[in-house]
Amino acid sequence: MMDLLRILVAPVVWLAAFSAVYGLQGVLCAAPPEGTVAGLPMARVLLALSFAAALLVQVALLVLLLSRRFGASRGFVRTVSLGGGLVGVVATVWTLFPVLALPLCQ
């Protein structure tokens, strides 16, 4: 079960973060928060922060999977779980970058 967890954890966390950011975007458009930070609308700041948090978690997971304590010792599970860790990082950047690039609610 531990090996299964190692293999699945990073992409599953990506899925959770991805859905959460999509949900947050929906909520922010339904009820736009007030205020600005450094000239940027609050909604943009919140989305960017959640993007950063998701990325941070993914990097942390990758470090964990590489580590001696949590990472797999067997070669096969190690390769597959590190593959999963990389998928998590890449997918986070690839799918969530629109929070920085596109207009908020059009």
Add this chain to the structure above:
Amino acid sequence: MLAAAGAIVLLVAALIVLAWRRQPAGAKRGGERVWIFGLGLAFPAVVLAALLGFGLVIGERLMPRTAPDILRVGAEARRFAWTFTYPDLPGRRTDGVLHVPAGRPVDVAITTADVIHSFWVPRLAGKLDAVPGHVNVLRIEAEQPGTYQGVSAEFSGTGYDGFAFTVVAHAPDDWAAFMSGNETEARQ
């Protein structure tokens, strides 16, 4: 896009056919590095990143942006007719025919009175659904005066086959006539 897709199909086909080519024993036939990381990962990643960026830029351009001379119209679908309204002409409504000026951006506010429908005029824009309780705004612009065929492109039960409408884009004079309430004269 079609040409690139065709090239990729040919590449894959060629690689498969070449697998049958007999080679002297011991000849190097490409290991995991070539197949998995080169062709499997790097190749599609580059192509797809380019395609995604291209699609998002085009998509951005098609979004209803603010512009000085936008005309707003309303489109309400019901089985099986479209009713169009003109906020600039209170009380005015046309059934089955949407009148717009040519050469001006038009925002169509789309909604429905019953089930889900979709507003689609292939030559003017992509389609956008009419969803109960929601109003979706589609930007269209007809560069030339003329008649453009539109259809409802979301299955809505029996009667869906012939559920169509037309968009008439008027030259400035015609449009002025339409605005002044003289619809018959505005029809071409």
Add this chain to the structure above:
Amino acid sequence: MNALARHRRLTAIWSSRPGWKGLFSTVNHNDVGLMFLVTAFFYFFVAGVLAMLIRAQLATPHSAFAGPEIYNQIFTMHGTLMMFLFAIPAIEGMAIYLLPKMLGTRDLAYPRLGAYGYWCYFFGGAMLLVSLLLGIAPDGGWFMYPPLTGKVYSPGINTDFWLLGITFVEISAISAAVEFTVSILRYRAPGMSLSKMPIFAWYMLVTSLMILTGFPPLILGSILLELERTFGLPFFQVELGGDSLLWQHLFWLFGHPEVYIIFLPAAGVVSTILPVMASTTLLGYRYVVAAAVALAILSFGLWVHHMFTTGIPHMGLAFFSAASTLVAVPTSVQVFAWIGTLWKGRPQLRLPMLHILGFFATFVIGGLTGVMVAVVPFDWQVHDTAFVTAHLHYVLFGGFVFPLLAALYYWLPLATGRARFFRLGEVAFALIFIGFHVTFLAMHFAGLMGQRRRISTYSPEDGWTAINLISSIGGFILAFGLVMVLIEVVLHLVVRHRAPRNLWRAGTLEWATAMLPPAYNFASLPEVDDREPLRADPDLPARLARGEGYLGEPNGMMRETLAVDVASGTPEHHVIYPGNTHLPIVLAAVTGLFFLALLLKVLWVAPLAMIGVAVLAWRWVWVLGRREDAGAVSVGCGLSLPTIAEVDRPPGWWGSVFLLVADATLFGSLLFGYAFLWTIAPGWPPPEWIAPSAIVVALAGVGVALSIIGPFFATRANAGGSNPAVGLALSLAGSAAIAAALVAMLMMAPSPTGHAYGATLLVLGGYGILHAIVVALMAAFLIARVRAGYTSPRRRAEIAILPVWGAYGGGIAVVILLAAYLPVALS
């Protein structure tokens, strides 16, 4: 005992009852797998005939062949049957039949559950078939979008057939997925570690986990829509706080993973057969596994790309457009791993290989058009046109039917012990390949020229006449090819042309059974230390038949196998399976009575059927177990293992965990629906809120505490040799308290028919009450088992399952109360 005597003894133990009546009581995977496959191909035939009717209708403009009323039923049923009654059951049948053989074991984890799944599929499919024959079949499109499928616009029984029949059939998908997951993780040959598993098992493990998390959203959607239709709970009616977009989210949360649920097993087939056809091993096994896992999870982040035209903000679309392009990367890893495998070996053009080449040509094109429709502006044009119809057929026919035909020709000799005699297959392949591409390549252009999907006719002025005629001709060529395959299979069964053993020279264990495989698969279980055990040791079949592996000596009339450690494959437990029984078909029939009662609106029968299900389920578990300790059982090769009644984590525990994964996904989807309506639906806030009550919270708090503490005490007491009944009674009381608290909560909630808010609260509360009843029944069952002497400090397995369910029941009660009260308390 010599090999022949062992064969006779094991056959007597494992066989179904003789004659055709034996099918009704068989639980053996050899029978159940083939029953699934035969039924699935029957529906392939029916749905294929419907496809021919569609092509006949569209061949010419102004066709008067079928009016829109009938045509709508035809295309709805074509899609529905292909997806739910052909593709998924065919995968289940193939995996049920092959997995135990590939994994080197004698059966799947829960033989009776497999049979129950089959009968649910059989009865549920029959419901839909009857609707088709009576001309009252579903006609709202296979995607069933409300409000078109709501009571107002679809007052007839047609839609109910879909919602109830499909939900009924889905029981078989969920039970098969639980069974596969546990079997692949725990029921393997000794020594088969995760890295030595056959690649098909990896794909099926991934697929099963996807079914467990992909199907619940659709099951929930179907329940909600049926509740709306029968009881007027307005989940999708915008004027009463519902939103039709909620259905689209739930449907595509299922619908997109569904595509990969169909594709991944087929990819597993390709990964298995292609290396054999090239006399080599799969290139980059571990990267292929990683790619399959990545593909599976990424595919859950694509669902909104079916909703690009519903008016979602561009940023939201961009997330899903990005994810939809990204998913092509792991697919491409697999495709190039396969081509690299061909380069590594010496490929030969045998019949299964032809179909794999057909797969490559078709699937790659389908994948590329898929990337095109992932591009938002392109999709805005081609969405709901024939272009998408063409695309999805390239993906599904290319990505599923071609590999399935390869599998058919590859494994048919195993299942029948015979080889092909007439060489029809090559001609059939040519017809299928040409017919398919003529049909669907043409359809792309019709779509680009503006032909919408689901229209029943068109006029000559549209300019699509020639394309549609070509497409229809291609369709009939394709049909001829498929009929030739059918003829060849029939001839295969009639003509006795013996196949040599392991005729493809494969390395996986299914070829180490006799051809055709005996009911027990292996006379003794192999010790595996290679990914292709048969290649490493060609003498293996003979050694196994001589009883040189594990469990070589039959033990009484018990159906025995071994359970292993998940990661390493070290043997851990001795397993005894139940034998032939009518319980699965009876339970499926009573389950069907429940659905039938809802369909025919004889609502008072439904609760009776539920009670019947509970009684039979009680009986189902009661017949297992024994009243004395067995101690360590000798399993051969000098090894003794505890039997499954005497372990901490029995098969029932594993099955419960994965069933609860599906259950939790359903609950999560419900919470998503609640949040979605709250933020997106136009008719909110509701006119009236629920009134939070301190008494309800206190009562529920006591209940939750008891349902967690009770099972804990029971386990502890049993392990210490004292009576666990007190702990079990506490658990029972806890469930009763939770149920009472939730009933009280619902009494203070606004009317469920007045607004979607009240309706959602009712479903949330009902979900919690239902689980409280299930946990209470489990606790009561265990009390009865303790009194009847089925437990002891050693025989602790049954009690070990309760904590899992107790914790889940308590956990959801907390979440339900939070969801009901917290927003009101905060505002």
